[in-house]
Amino acid sequence: xxxxxxxxxxxxxxxxxxxxxxxxxxxxxxxxxxxxxxxxxxxxxxxxxxxxxxxxxxxxxxxxxxxxxxxxxxxxxxxxxxxxxxxxxxxxxxxxxxxxxxxxxxxxx
Numbered sequence: 010x011x012x013x014x015x016x017x018x019x020x021x022x023x024x025x026x027x028x029x030x031x032x033x034x035x036x037x038x039x040x041x042x043x044x045x046x047x048x049x050x051x052x053x054x055x056x057x058x059x060x061x062x063x064x065x066x067x068x069x070x071x072x073x074x075x076x077x078x079x080x081x082x083x084x085x086x087x088x089x090x091x092x093x094x095x096x097x098x099x100x101x102x103x104x105x106x107x108x109x110x111x112x113x114x115x116x117x118x
Contacts, residue, residue: 056064087093 084093
């Protein structure tokens with residue numbers, strides 16, 4: 010895409026919220042000019058099957074709730090009742106598994 014900006018012959022501008030007097034802005038004069046090229050073609054985009062699949066998965070994930078409302082409710086009830094129990098071995102195993110997965114992701118990058 011090409012964007013072309015041309016100076017006006019008046020060279021005045023007014024900023025929003027300023028007084029009604031326009032301020033003069035002059036572009037610097039240069040003896041060397043860079044030619045601009047304008048293209049008027051049709052741009053096309055082709056998606057691979059994996060990109061299309063990624064878009065579909067992204068749409069599915071965006072529709073999922075951020076949290077499991079039922080699980081949150083259950084934890085709140087058990088905390089209020091004083092019956093919430095932590096399984097330290099399970100927590101440790103899950104933390105180790107998560108760290109291993111993150112390490113694999115970093116190696117791929």
